[in-house]
Structure formats: structure tokens, C-alpha cells
Amino acid sequence: MTELPSIRVGPSRSPASGPQEDKLPSSEPSVSDPAEVEATHGPSVFRVENLFFYYGDHLALRDITLDIRPREITSLIGPSGCGKTTFIRCLNRLNDLIPGTRLEGRVEFDGESLYGPDVRAIELRRRIGMVFQKPNPFPKSIYENVALAPRMNRMKGNLDDVVEESLVRAALWDEVKDKLRASAFSLSGGQQQRLCIARAIAVRPEVILMDEPCSALDPVATFRIEELMEDLKNDYTIVIVTHNMQQAARVSDRTAFFTVDTSQGGRTGVMVEIGATSKIFTAPSDQRTEDYITGRFG
């Protein structure tokens, strides 16, 4: 366990303190006035307005409106089946791969409609990286996993440098630099997940979407990923879906709470509120959020 001494513990990682504390006063309203947000944070990376999402006839998400701000970690929490994963996959149009799905409402990315008629999903996904629930490296070498997409996208620059840079950035370089030609499956689960992060970074995206990236990992591996996220936040906007409320509290700047609504028949995901993580976890404005975070539900 050579990495253990480097673990930072205690207050420096709690959301209530840390460098972003003064940027995010806990008095921030849970639904922010866009103009005010823009003044303090720059334009939103994603702006989602009245999003409805359907699998066939089933309404999976109802009327979601939220903003994702640049160079922040936004976490999406909520009970199983509340549509967190469906929502995050709306942000890079990955749901396009599933036949019979339909989206209504507006999703803007960098000020432009994500679902516009002449938007090419493929080009768009190069600007929005994604890390999945289970590590899913390609059945290829460690090097090839990272190099594949930059090579196919004909990115400029030396490929070896891109691979090294990405692996360094994903805090994996030291562990794999002597066996870059080894199969990606020879790595542990946590290493595989960091390889998937390196693979996403190699395309030089603006955003990294993470769908429960630690759910298949042990606590030490989870910690390393969280540490990595803090570091990546300086350059990337990160959206993370997590089942783990402690994780949301530890790593994220803002938190959106989703829940399942059965009042109109069927199980539909709705967003209850979004706000600074410190506020959501200490003084949520909705009773449902409070019930969830205090463990009375879910």
C-alpha cells in the first residue's frame, strides 16, 4: 500500500471547506438565476430546459431544468430508477444508440442546441468524454486503448506524447509505463477505470461525464478516482452520477437530487432540486431531499 501515505484526509476534503468555499456561499438559492450565475461562473456548459425523455411510451424523465457550470463537479444523486443515468446519457446523446427513445425539450451545450438537426453526434461526443459504471477498456493493449481514438480522429501531435500525457493525467502512468503493450485486462479494476479516464482525456474533451465510476471499485481505488477528479476539475467540467452520497458530498461542488415520481402512473424520474453541495446536504429546501439524505428513504 505505497499510495496510502499520500492520502489526504480530514477537513481539506470536506465540501464545507476547501478552496471553493468562498466561491460558493451556502446561501445560494437552489434554483439559480441564470444571469447571476453567468456573472460569477461564466456561461453554463450545459443548459437543460424542460427535458422530457421517453423509452418508447414510458416517460423516464419529466421536465428537467438545470445548468452545469464550467470547471465544477456536479453530482447527480437519487434512488435507483430515478433516471440519473438516463439523464447523464442525454448530455452526450448516448441514448441515440438505444432504438425507440425520444427526447423533448432543449439541451444546450456551449450555447448551441445539442439535438439540433445539423449537429453530428459523433463530433459532439469527442468534446464530451464519458466514463462508465463498469470499467470497459477495449480488448487491446494499454497503449492502444488510449491511442486508438486520437489516431482515428487524426489528432495532431505525437501519439506517444498524447498517450503519456493522458496516462499521467489519469494518475496511471507510473503503474503502467513499463508495460504499455500489455493487455488492458491485466490491470486491476481500479486501474482499468483510470485507464478509461485516460482514454477519455486523450480525445481532449471539454467535459467528462462519469456514470457511477466507482460502483465496481474498492474503497482505495475509489479514493484514487476521487482524488483524480479533484485534479481534473481544474481543466474539465465534470458531471458524475453516484449512488454514494458520501462521495457526492466529498467531491462535488453542486449536487442535483433526482427522485422517482409515481403520482402520474408509471415510474418517472424528476429532479427535486439542485444547489451547492454544502447546502443540499445541510439545508435542503425540499422535504424529499432531506428524507433521502438523512436515510429515511431510498
Next chain:
Amino acid sequence: MRRRRRFLDLTFWGLALLAFVCIALPSLSIVGSVIHQAVPVLGWSLFTQRTNALGIENAILGSLLLLVGVLVVAGTIGVAGGVYLAEFAPARLQRFLRFFSDVLAGMPSIVVGYIGYVTLVVAFHWGFSLLAAVVALSVLVLPYIVKTTEVSFRQVPTTLREAAAGLGLPRSKTVWRILLPPAASGVISGLIVALAISTGELAPLLFTAGFSDQNPTLQLLHHQVPYLTSVTFTDLALPGARAHATAAAAAAVSLAIVVILIAAGRLMTVRARRATRGMAL
């Protein structure tokens, strides 16, 4: 209780052994009797003389040429079709195509041969020819290749498709670079089965290939093609022990081709699997 379990255990093993014998015995007896009957003509002259001189050189070359033709025509169309069905076709079109593929798979080979004769040989004026024979054989084995390719691609985990899509890789490159390596062993098995079937077919060739005592040429049209199953078929009908032995020798060589195909296929699938070992499926 313990005796009962022992009894059941023994019964099960007995039945399994019986099933094994039922499979192994006929195969071994066929192989054995074919080789035994071929003994009188086995020798170099079998491979260096043509059918007008009691050898089968021209038939071996013709059969191999047909296999290459099937690999090119049915292999290309079949793999492309399977990939299209698994990765690109809209659901409704998939059902439609699969239905026709199944119909084709159930088509008696003699019917394929007859239709090949009526259309290719007669109506298109191709004559008995390499191309007509290859097309008829290809139609026959196409459904196998389509099916195995489609199934192999469907077995590749969706997570790989999502990973590729998440990186902004185009679908075509995803299929070629990401999905094909793990699917390759299945695709190769399908091709091998198709070639093995082609090696043993006679009916579609009777109407399309013709026969010739000359070695086959690469002429696609109007040149008849000799092949092994025809030697077995015609020489068995001739009087005389030597003709019968030649028929058996042709059958033995067909068998050998199939065995070599299967062995080569195994070798390739083992390699393909090694490349994707450890992948969480």
C-alpha cells in the same frame, strides 16, 4: 440413499458413454471404410494424373478453386450481411432480412442447383462454368455465414459499443477496429462450416459446374469445372473395382479437406480468442 445415488451416477455415465459411441462409431467407420476402399488406387499417380488416367488431380484442383470462389463471394457478402443485420439494420428490416435468410437456409440444395441451371447456365448464357458453380454454392451457404456473423457480433458486449461511441468513433470504425476482433472467432467458425458444406455438396454443382477431364482454369464462363464429389458420384455408378476405389479416394480427399479446414479454423479461433482473453462478457 447412497446406493441410489451411485446407481444414478453410473447410469448417467453409461448413457453419456453410449451417446459418445453412437457419434464416434459411425464417423470412424465411415472414415475407415472410405480409406480402406481407396487403398488400391492410393499413390502419387492419384494426385498427378487426371480423371482420364485414373487420377483425380483435376477434381482436387477444381474443388479447391470452388472453395476459394465461395470464400470470396459468399464470405464477403455473408460477413457484410451479418454485420449489417447486427449493427446497422433498423428493426423492421432485420426481421424481413432474417426471414429470407431462413427461407434460403431451408432451400433444398437440388432446387438451388436447378434454379442456377435455369437462370445462370441457360438464361444468362454462362454455360456450365466456374462462376455459375460458385454462385450456386454461395447461395446455399450464405445463410450460415450471415447467421454466425450476426450472432458473433451480437455477443460482443454493448459496453464496448458505448465506450467507442463515447469517444466519438464513427460506427464503421467501431465495427472494424473494436467489435471485429472479439467477434472474429465466431465469424471464422461460420466461414469454416460454410466451406466444409461446400466441399461435400454435389446437387447444386451437378447443374452448374459440368465436368472436365482437364485441369480447371481461371476462366469464369463457358469452361466446365471438375470437382471431387462428382468423381465419387459417377465412379460409384461405373462397373469395376478400380472405379469404385477411385470414388472412395475422391471421398477420402474431400474428408481430408474438411479436416484440414476445421483444424485451420481452430488454430485461427484460438489466436483470435487469445487476443481478447480476460474481457468481461
